Amino acid sequence: MDKNTQKIVLIGTGNVAHQLGLAFIKTKIPICGVWGRSKTKSTELAKKLGASIIEDLHSLSSSNIALICVTDTGIEEVLDKIPKEVKVAYTSGSIGLSNLPKREALGVFYPLQTISKNRSIDFASVPFLIESQNTIFENELKILATQISSTVKIANSETRFQLHIAAVIVNNFVNHLYYLGEQQLLENNLSFDLLKPLIKETANKLDQLSPKEAQTGPAQRNDQLIIQKQLAAIKEKDTKEIYRLFSQMITAAQLKA
Amino acid sequence: MDKNTQKIVLIGTGNVAHQLGLAFIKTKIPICGVWGRSKTKSTELAKKLGASIIEDLHSLSSSNIALICVTDTGIEEVLDKIPKEVKVAYTSGSIGLSNLPKREALGVFYPLQTISKNRSIDFASVPFLIESQNTIFENELKILATQISSTVKIANSETRFQLHIAAVIVNNFVNHLYYLGEQQLLENNLSFDLLKPLIKETANKLDQLSPKEAQTGPAQRNDQLIIQKQLAAIKEKDTKEIYRLFSQMITAAQLKA
Numbered sequence: 001m002d003k004n005t006q007k008i009v010l011i012g013t014g015n016v017a018h019q020l021g022l023a024f025i026k027t028k029i030p031i032c033g034v035w036g037r038s039k040t041k042s043t044e045l046a047k048k049l050g051a052s053i054i055e056d057l058h059s060l061s062s063s064n065i066a067l068i069c070v071t072d073t074g075i076e077e078v079l080d081k082i083p084k085e086v087k088v089a090y091t092s093g094s095i096g097l098s099n100l101p102k103r104e105a106l107g108v109f110y111p112l113q114t115i116s117k118n119r120s121i122d123f124a125s126v127p128f129l130i131e132s133q134n135t136i137f138e139n140e141l142k143i144l145a146t147q148i149s150s151t152v153k154i155a156n157s158e159t160r161f162q163l164h165i166a167a168v169i170v171n172n173f174v175n176h177l178y179y180l181g182e183q184q185l186l187e188n189n190l191s192f193d194l195l196k197p198l199i200k201e202t203a204n205k206l207d208q209l210s211p212k213e214a215q216t217g218p219a220q221r222n223d224q225l226i227i228q229k230q231l232a233a234i235k236e237k238d239t240k241e242i243y244r245l246f247s248q249m250i251t252a253a254q255l256k257a
Numbered sequence: 258m259d260k261n262t263q264k265i266v267l268i269g270t271g272n273v274a275h276q277l278g279l280a281f282i283k284t285k286i287p288i289c290g291v292w293g294r295s296k297t298k299s300t301e302l303a304k305k306l307g308a309s310i311i312e313d314l315h316s317l318s319s320s321n322i323a324l325i326c327v328t329d330t331g332i333e334e335v336l337d338k339i340p341k342e343v344k345v346a347y348t349s350g351s352i353g354l355s356n357l358p359k360r361e362a363l364g365v366f367y368p369l370q371t372i373s374k375n376r377s378i379d380f381a382s383v384p385f386l387i388e389s390q391n392t393i394f395e396n397e398l399k400i401l402a403t404q405i406s407s408t409v410k411i412a413n414s415e416t417r418f419q420l421h422i423a424a425v426i427v428n429n430f431v432n433h434l435y436y437l438g439e440q441q442l443l444e445n446n447l448s449f450d451l452l453k454p455l456i457k458e459t460a461n462k463l464d465q466l467s468p469k470e471a472q473t474g475p476a477q478r479n480d481q482l483i484i485q486k487q488l489a490a491i492k493e494k495d496t497k498e499i500y501r502l503f504s505q506m507i508t509a510a511q512l513k514a
Contacts, residue, residue: 015473072483094475094483113455114473119465125454151454162445163452165487169496170438170452171459172474173503174431179468179510181427188419195420195427196463197382197408198370202428203460206453208376211436216272216371217429218329218351226329226351230422238506239426245502246430249495253436 006144007032009054011078012069013041015115016091020069021049023123023148032064035078057081065140067091067109076100089132089141093164096157097131107132107141110160111149114171123148129155129163180239187235212253219250263401264289266311268335269326270298272372273348277326278306280380280405289321292335314338322397324348324366333357346389346398350421353414354388364389364398367417368406371428380405386412386420437496444492469510476507 008024010017013036021031035054036042046053058081060066066082068075068090075090079100082088087105093112100106108131115121128145130152132138138154145152155163178199182192205214218226227247234240265281267274270293278288292311293299303310315338317323323339325332325347332347336357339345344362350369357363365388372378385402387409389395395411402409412420435456439449462471475483484504491497 071478072480094486112451114458114462114471116462116466116471116473119462119471121458127451127454151451159445159447161487161490162441163447165490166438166441166447166452167455168474168476168487169434169441169500170456172472172476172507173499174434174456174459175462175468175472176503176507176510177426177431177434178463179472181423182468184419184423184426188416190416190420190423192467194369194384194408195423197384198424199427199431199460199463201371201378202431203456205371205373205376205432206435206449206456209373210449211432211439214371214373214376215429215432215436216373217425219425219429221328223329229351230418230425233418233422241502242430243422243426245498246433250429250433253433 007064009033009035009060009064009066010045010049010051010069011035011057011066011082012074013038013045014069014071015117016111017067017069018045018048018117019115019121019123020067020091020111021045021051022120025049027147029144029147058083060086062086065089065144079103087137087140089137093129093167094161096161097133098157105132105134105137107134107137108157108160109141109145112163112167114167114175124150127151127153129153129160131156131160177242180236180242183236184234184239215250215254217250219247220254222251222254263397264321266290266292266317266321266323267302267306267308267326268292268314268323268339269331270295270302271326271328272374273368274324274326275302275305275374276372276378276380277324277348277368278302278308279377282306284404286401286404315340317343319343322346322401336360344394344397346394350386350424351418353418354390355414362389362391362394364391364394365414365417366398366402369420369424371424371432381407384408384410386410386417388413388417434499437493437499440493441491441496472507472511474507476504477511479508479511 008031031049031051033052033054034042034046042053062085064086066088072092072095089107089109110129112127126149128149130141265288288306288308290309290311291299291303299310319342321343323345329349329352346364346366367386369384383406385406387398
């Protein structure tokens with residue numbers, strides 16, 4: 001793909017559009033236009049990326065690749081407005097290709113990462129999952145992803161869906177445990193910063209050990225004395241339920257082959 | 258404390274004894290002896306640390322500092338065998354000083370970290386929580402910890418207990434979610450390695466954002482379409498229960514002020 005002829009248009013102005021846009025221009029791949037429902041947000045992002053504001057999606061042409069970075073429920077609506085000859089890819093983990101109206105060049109460009117607007121992402125190590133029924137377009141998307149990441153895979157919708165479930169578990173749910181840990185400390189006027197080295201080591205340990213091998217703590221040892229003592233000391237209802245459930249699950253998992 | 262006169266003895270041969278021992282000798286603080294219930298294990302650790310094997314705890318003297326690195330339920334038993342004039346500290350998060358028989362110099366030397374035998378720890382950033390009723394000994398322990406870590410705090414038993422609960426949440430429970438994510442992928446013949454960049458970014462995001470700010474995903478957006486679709490696709494019973502519970506909790510937490 002020639003960097004000078006591809007004209008990438010970002011559809012959406014949220015976290016993913018922001019961070020992908022920045023990653024592209026960092027690799028000298030220009031973003032030619034930005035479309036968003038909110039005029040303020042699209043103006044802001046277009047300015048940041050040195051791109052034009054797309055007023056009307058119907059104005060896109062076959063020289064564009066439109067990257068749809070909107071929430072899952074919004075994809076079909078914007079897709080309807082984009083002329084059939086435009087190549088389109090979307091960034092969702094859970095929407096299957098067959099769930100969307102067919103078109104000549106429709107594909108998936110899914111970064112397996114948690115993306116927030118105010119936190120820049122180094123995409124180099126982020127797995128990108130690519131899919132299209134159109135093999136030429138699939139290859140184009142693959143080449144595009146390769147320019148920002150070293151882990152690019154062709155994967156069908158079912159594989160992507162399963163990976164998205166696992167991603168929800170190890171990112172969204174893990175982050176909620178960070179939140180509960182933070183609440184537990186705030187209640188006792190203790191700084192969450194004290195936990196950060198532990199949180200990082202918990203993640204980094206997986207470079208060397210499997211999650212089962214990496215497990216430590218009272219439930220891993222089935223130390224009921226400490227488990228009951230800690231459980232009794234937790235005031236917050238959700239945290240108490242989580243504590244009870246995880247302690248049982250961890251003890252059971254350690255006994256499995 | 259003079260490095261040449263302090264004679265540290267490690268009591269225990271598990272994960273904590275291993276890694277603390279290695280951290281001490283790396284900082285040129287010698288370990289003079291190792292005691293363990295298992296002869297094989299104490300021989301192995303003593304050899305690794307260039308220390309002698311302590312055959313009988315009754316042989317320790319007032320020139321020793323005994324660091325008890327055994328599980329919580331085993332502390333009192335070994336403590337009984339150590340002569341009263343020996344300075345003793347233990348490494349547990351959840352055992353309060355007042356839960357143990359009084360002695361002249363009894364203290365706590367608690368590293369807030371997950372420690373496995375086969376994973377070396379860089380203690381430099383690990384918070385150490387120190388406590389003793391004997392202020393001279395408390396200070397000795399503080400100086401000792403300062404030689405391997407830059408974050409050393411005097412903290413009472415209640416503070417340490419609360420921190421240990423939070424540590425269980427953000428380490429043991431988080432690690433169990435890694436396990437469930439791994440299981441979800443194994444069932445679908447997918448490599449857990451694909452999740453590792455996401456797992457690390459989830460932890461590292463906290464350098465910049467609070468857990469609440471860092472949250473993303475279907476439950477954060479209360480996207481019931483995806484939530485129900487993912488829930489229906491999960492076969493494993495525990496994972497299904499966890500998915501339902503966390504999705505509710507995350508959506509509720511996002512609505513809180």
